[in-house]
Amino acid sequence: MPFSVGDKVVHPHHGPGWIAGIERRDLLDGTKRYYVIEIAGQGLTVRLPVGSADEMGMRLAMSQSRYPRVLSMLGGRPHLLPENYRERQEQICAQLRTGRVMQLARVVRDLTWHRKRSHLTKTDSDYLKQGRDLLAAEMALVSGNAISQASKLIEATMTAAMASRPN
Numbered sequence: 001m002p003f004s005v006g007d008k009v010v011h012p013h014h015g016p017g018w019i020a021g022i023e024r025r026d027l028l029d030g031t032k033r034y035y036v037i038e039i040a041g042q043g044l045t046v047r048l049p050v051g052s053a054d055e056m057g058m059r060l061a062m063s064q065s066r067y068p069r070v071l072s073m074l075g076g077r078p079h080l081l082p083e084n085y086r087e088r089q090e091q092i093c094a095q096l097r098t099g100r101v102m103q104l105a106r107v108v109r110d111l112t113w114h115r116k117r118s119h120l121t122k123t124d125s126d127y128l129k130q131g132r133d134l135l136a137a138e139m140a141l142v143s144g145n146a147i148s149q150a151s152k153l154i155e156a157t158m159t160a161a162m163a164s165r166p167n
Contacts, residue, residue, distance in 0.1 A: 001053070001054060001059075003035060003053065005020070005021055005022060006019060007019045008060065008061035009037060009059065010058065010059050010061050010101075010138060011037055011039065011046055011048065011056075011058055012097075014039045014042070014046055015039060015042070015133075015134050015137050015138070016039070016040050016137045016140075016141045017038050017039040017044075018037070018038055018040070019036065020038045020045070021035075021036040022035055022036065023036055032049055032050075032051075033049070033050040033051075034047040034048060035048045035050060035053060035058075040140065040147070041140070041147045057098075062101045062142055063142070064142060064143075067142060067143065069102070070101055070105045070139065071153070073102055073105040073106060073109060074108060074109050074154060074157045075109075075157050075160065075161040076109065076161070077165075078109050078112075078114075079110050081111070081114045083118070085123075085124070088114075088124065089121075089123050089124065092111065092127045095107050096130060096131060099134075101135065104134050104135040107128070107131040108131045108158070109158070109161075111128040112128065112158050112162070113162070135150075135154060136150040136151040136154055139153070
């Protein structure tokens, strides 16, 4: 999928940002075009070859219309995660790697609920933080709010969901 300057995108490894430019670079094997991506909230600039964007999994950021669905996912009924930490972490890692916003919301919801009924390992906690950070950054990018505001909204949504439902 071709992207344009100004598009809000999600880089599969670095998270949400926007395309600040498209530049050409002369290399030994010819001229290549690169997307110049400013990663929101990290002060990071990433260059991704135009021809590799689809293969790498870069996608457009969620639309404003998807925002309420993300909040609904966070506040929805959680799926029980495997008790076996290896199975659980394999499942969560696979969801995080997709980089898809609904998968991120699912990870945050399910790990938050798992923490309430059991404990999280260090890796589980790291995955929860990674999911929250990526989700908050994408929500902030789309809404125009600060990442801290999006984080607070995620926290408030999860707190309300957990208060309204017993284990």
